[in-house]
Amino acid sequence: MMNRCIHTYLFVSLLFLAPAVCLTASETMKLSVDCTIPKQGYVTSSCVIPVDAKEIPQSIGLWYPKWVPGSHGPGGPVANIAGLVVKDRAGNPLEWRRTPGEVYRIDVNVPGGVDQLVVDLRYIVNQPTTTSFGHDCFFGRTIGVISPSCLLLYRDGVDIDQQKVELRVEMPSSWRAASAIAEIQSPEQRSTEKEASVYQCEEVTLRVLLDSPIMLGKYYRVVELADADGISPPHSLHLFSDGDDRKILDEKIVERYREMVRQTSLLMGSHPFDRFDILLGITDQLPKNGLEHSRSTFNVLPTSVMRSIDSLKGWDRLLVPHEYLHAWCGKYRRPSGMVKSDFHTAKDTELLWVYEGLTQYLGELVEARCGLMKQDEFEARLFVELRNAIHQDGRKWRTLADTGAASHILRSGSNRWGELRRSQDYYMEGMLFWLEVDARLRSSSDQKTSIDDFCRLFFKRNQPLKSPHGYDRGEVVDTLNQLLEYDWDGLIRRRIEMVQENFSPEVAGLLGYRMEFGEERQAVPPGTFRARGGGDFLDSLGLVVSGDGAVTRVKLDSVGSQAGLVPGDKIITVGEQLWSLEAMTKSIRDSQADGGVKLTISEGGKVKEVELPYSHGARYWRLVPIDPDITLLKQILQARDN
Numbered sequence: 001m002m003n004r005c006i007h008t009y010l011f012v013s014l015l016f017l018a019p020a021v022c023l024t025a026s027e028t029m030k031l032s033v034d035c036t037i038p039k040q041g042y043v044t045s046s047c048v049i050p051v052d053a054k055e056i057p058q059s060i061g062l063w064y065p066k067w068v069p070g071s072h073g074p075g076g077p078v079a080n081i082a083g084l085v086v087k088d089r090a091g092n093p094l095e096w097r098r099t100p101g102e103v104y105r106i107d108v109n110v111p112g113g114v115d116q117l118v119v120d121l122r123y124i125v126n127q128p129t130t131t132s133f134g135h136d137c138f139f140g141r142t143i144g145v146i147s148p149s150c151l152l153l154y155r156d157g158v159d160i161d162q163q164k165v166e167l168r169v170e171m172p173s174s175w176r177a178a179s180a181i182a183e184i185q186s187p188e189q190r191s192t193e194k195e196a197s198v199y200q201c202e203e204v205t206l207r208v209l210l211d212s213p214i215m216l217g218k219y220y221r222v223v224e225l226a227d228a229d230g231i232s233p234p235h236s237l238h239l240f241s242d243g244d245d246r247k248i249l250d251e252k253i254v255e256r257y258r259e260m261v262r263q264t265s266l267l268m269g270s271h272p273f274d275r276f277d278i279l280l281g282i283t284d285q286l287p288k289n290g291l292e293h294s295r296s297t298f299n300v301l302p303t304s305v306m307r308s309i310d311s312l313k314g315w316d317r318l319l320v321p322h323e324y325l326h327a328w329c330g331k332y333r334r335p336s337g338m339v340k341s342d343f344h345t346a347k348d349t350e351l352l353w354v355y356e357g358l359t360q361y362l363g364e365l366v367e368a369r370c371g372l373m374k375q376d377e378f379e380a381r382l383f384v385e386l387r388n389a390i391h392q393d394g395r396k397w398r399t400l401a402d403t404g405a406a407s408h409i410l411r412s413g414s415n416r417w418g419e420l421r422r423s424q425d426y427y428m429e430g431m432l433f434w435l436e437v438d439a440r441l442r443s444s445s446d447q448k449t450s451i452d453d454f455c456r457l458f459f460k461r462n463q464p465l466k467s468p469h470g471y472d473r474g475e476v477v478d479t480l481n482q483l484l485e486y487d488w489d490g491l492i493r494r495r496i497e498m499v500q501e502n503f504s505p506e507v508a509g510l511l512g513y514r515m516e517f518g519e520e521r522q523a524v525p526p527g528t529f530r531a532r533g534g535g536d537f538l539d540s541l542g543l544v545v546s547g548d549g550a551v552t553r554v555k556l557d558s559v560g561s562q563a564g565l566v567p568g569d570k571i572i573t574v575g576e577q578l579w580s581l582e583a584m585t586k587s588i589r590d591s592q593a594d595g596g597v598k599l600t601i602s603e604g605g606k607v608k609e610v611e612l613p614y615s616h617g618a619r620y621w622r623l624v625p626i627d628p629d630i631t632l633l634k635q636i637l638q639a640r641d642n
Contacts, residue, residue: 028164028203031152035216036170036196038139042082045121045151053115059107061156062086062096062119065149065343066104068135069211069331070291072349073408077136077150078104083122088114104344105156119153134298135213140285143217143240144171145298149210149343159341160206161467169199169214177216178238180277180296181208207467210343211331213291213298215240215279225258225278232265234275241282242303248282252309259370259639260321266640267366269456272332272465278320282306290319292326292359294468299323309372313527317372322363328459329359336470352404353496354476357430361438362455364431368637375637380524382435382508383623385428386515389503390621391538392429393556394422400429400496416567419553432507433495438636439510440491441484447635449483457482508623512630518622534581540588540619541597541612545571549579551601559614565601572607573600585618592617 027050035043051060065076086094086108094117099105108117125137125144135147146169154163169177177183177199184200199214217240226232237257239245257278265271273295281289281300289300297320305316335355337348349355364381367373403410404426414421438451458471458479473492480488494504505515517539535545535552542558545551549571554561575598577583587597597612 028166029152029154029206030166031148031168031209033146033148033151033167033169035139035144035146036172038144038172039141041126041139042122042124043137043139043146043151044083045123047119047121047152049117049119049153049155051110051115051117051155053113055110058110058112060110060117061099062106062108062117062153063156063342063344064104064106064153065210067340067343067345067347068147068149070134070293070326071408072347072352073411074104074346075135075408076104076343077127080124080127080136080150081121082124083120085120087118087120089116089118091118106153121151121153123150134289134291138286138289138300140242140283142175142219142242143281143283143285144215145281145286145289145300146214146216147210148212148214154206154343158206160210160343161341163206164203165206165209166203167199167201167209169201169216170196171199171216172218173197174218175216176218176220177214178220178222178236178240178277178279179214180212180293205466208294211293212296213279213293215281215298217241217281219243219245221245223254225254225261226265229258229262229265232261233271233273235261235278236275237278237280239280239282242285245282248303249306250309250312253306253312256309256370256372257320260324260366260372263366263369263639264325266642267362267369267452267455268328268459270459270461272328272459272461276324276327278324280320288316290323292323292330294327294331297323297326312372313525314529317527318363318367321367321370321372322359325359325362325366328455329362330355332461332465332469333459333471334468336472339468339470341467348405349407350401350405351473352407352424353400353426353430353433354471356404356424356427358434360427360431361434361451365451365637369639371639375634377525377528378637379623379633380528382511382513383522383621384524384528385432386503386505386508386623387539387621389429389432390505390515391555392419392422392425392503394420394425395500395503396556397499398422399499400425400433420556429495436491436495436507436510437480437488439507439632440486441480442632442636443510444484444486450636452640453483454479509626511633512626513623514626515621516624517619518624519618519620520622521620522622534585537584537588539621540616541614545581545584547581559612563610563612565610570602571599572602574598588614589618591615 030048031045033043033045064078066074068076086096088094094108094110096106096108099107125139135149137147137150138145173196175197181201181204184202219241221239223237225235225237241248277296279296279298282303284303286300288302291298299319301316305311335351340347368378403422403424407424410424441449477488508515537543538555541560542555543551543560544553551565551567551569554565554567571579573579574583574587591597591614595615597614599610601608601610
């Protein structure tokens with residue numbers, strides 16, 4: 001008995017370890033999803049997977065999608081499965097076991113003569129997670145989002161660009177649905193014990209299916225965004241809301257989205273799609289969310305920010321432009337190491353400083369050009385990100401490229417010393433890099449060459465593609481050199497691929513600004529994201545302190561660090577005063593005369609006095625124009641006419 005178990009284990013293990021055989025997907029998979037009772041907290045699905053009745057061996061491997069595009073890591077939410085049954089055509093259950101060492105794969109014992117597997121799943125929705133947030137399933141009372149990647153398994157060895165799938169979704173009878181997959185005309189309407197409306201989609205490849213979320217709900221309206229601009233293919237804005245969206249959606253925002261489509265068309269010059277669908281949920285029933293896709297974007301924003309264009313700020317305002325620009329940067333053109341023919345092979349994410357960093361810059365560029373963001377707001381964004389980069393201690397050991405390579409372990413934050421670990425800095429520092437590229441192109445060519453020209457070359461669509469068009473670092477350098485002969489390779493090495501003692505804010509000078517210290521904190525417009533609050537004393541003492549006096553951050557080699565302060569300490573008094581932000585600010589201002597800042601802190605239950613040898617007074621980083629007549633940034637942000 002023991003020997004037989006060992007042989008079985010070795011047989012299954014060898015099947016898993018052996019190179020996958022690319023199977024011919026001659027028959028279509030069928031995926032049926034039942035979400036007719038949104039309030040129950042789970043959805044069910046049934047996936048029919050064709051197999052060869054004569055196939056040998058009789059153990060067939062099935063994968064749950066692991067590396068879902070857009071997540072940049074092995075974050076498929078397999079933990080949310082709350083029921084998995086595999087059957088044959090007649091409904092007879094088949095035995096399965098988890099592949100040893102791989103939670104995303106199962107091995108099914110298939111007897112002879114079986115020509116299809118039926119996999120029934122129960123999936124728990126609305127689960128909190130940091131790794132699968134954008135490609136999960138969420139449901140409220142009258143609105144929901146389905147990510148097909150959560151609800152199916154597929155055969156090991158199948159090419160996702162060859163395997164075809166049919167999708168059918170049952171939902172409450174009063175609901176509508178939208179996605180980038182064309183709906184079959186006159187969808188079936190039927191009545192059962194629970195009346196349901198059926199959303200039946202055309203046959204697509206497995207890659208396309210998993211790249212096409214479905215938004216559904218009771219309150220739905222569609223608005224055309226490119227019906228008259230003459231330069232863009234059809235774009236539809238699918239609005240799902242908690243009620244009448246006309247009462248919670250400022251039509252000025254819709255007009256800005258129309259201009260976003262036009263400005264992006266002028267920026268890119270071609271389109272990697274024949275039509276595009278923007279799915280936008282305006283709701284308080286679902287969490288704020290967003291993810292890029294090839295022919296659609298998935299976005300959820302709260303009702304409070306959409307009532308007025310003046311309320312739409314920061315990340316909320318950038319969400320739709322950012323995810324939209326990904327249709328070119330990340331979905332059509334993707335780093336070669338991230339282009340795979342399945343959803344389980346590990347990806348090389350080091351070039352996320354292009355995938356996400358360039359998209360971050362282009363998204364904010366289009367945001368400004370379409371009128372959603374003003375120049376002073378862009379300047380504030382520039383200042384905030386330059387200052388954040390200056391205070392990033394983790395660059396002394398981890399390169400910006402490595403924040404991309406290690407992306408999936410950096411998404412969740414850290415309560416202490418998170419800046420030493422670094423975060424997904426390829427977004428914001430990547431944006432600063434591409435802004436510097438744009439500034440160098442423009443300043444060296446007398447405004448004849450810009451990032452617009454790079455986009456028209458790099459993202460040019462010559463012919464329709466069924467899968468992403470890969471690129472490597474060399475192509476990025478070569479494309480830049482076509483526009484301007486410069487040591488782009490060296491610039492990438494310095495900014496992206498080398499550890500740095502200090503961040504170089506050279507991009508500020510290229511744009512006509514300089515970073516310098518002043519006695520007053522630089523004001524930024526409300527809603528400027530990642531701006532720190534009043535307890536931020538990084539520029540002087542190297543500390544961030546919460547309102548109750550708790551030290552939340554200490555900059556390495558700062559006055560605070562040298563005095564022995566660490567995150568978790570709590571300030572009780574400042575000089576002779578009980579702790580307050582006002583007392584701390586005053587003590588720093590008076591330090592020139594007092595010769596230091598005296599604190600009483602609680603450290604691990606013990607109280608001790610600490611004197612910080614700081615005497616520079618109030619000191620704050622500021623972004624200051626070198627010449628009041630700044631023109632380069634204005635020209636970068638100026639809307640295009642042709």
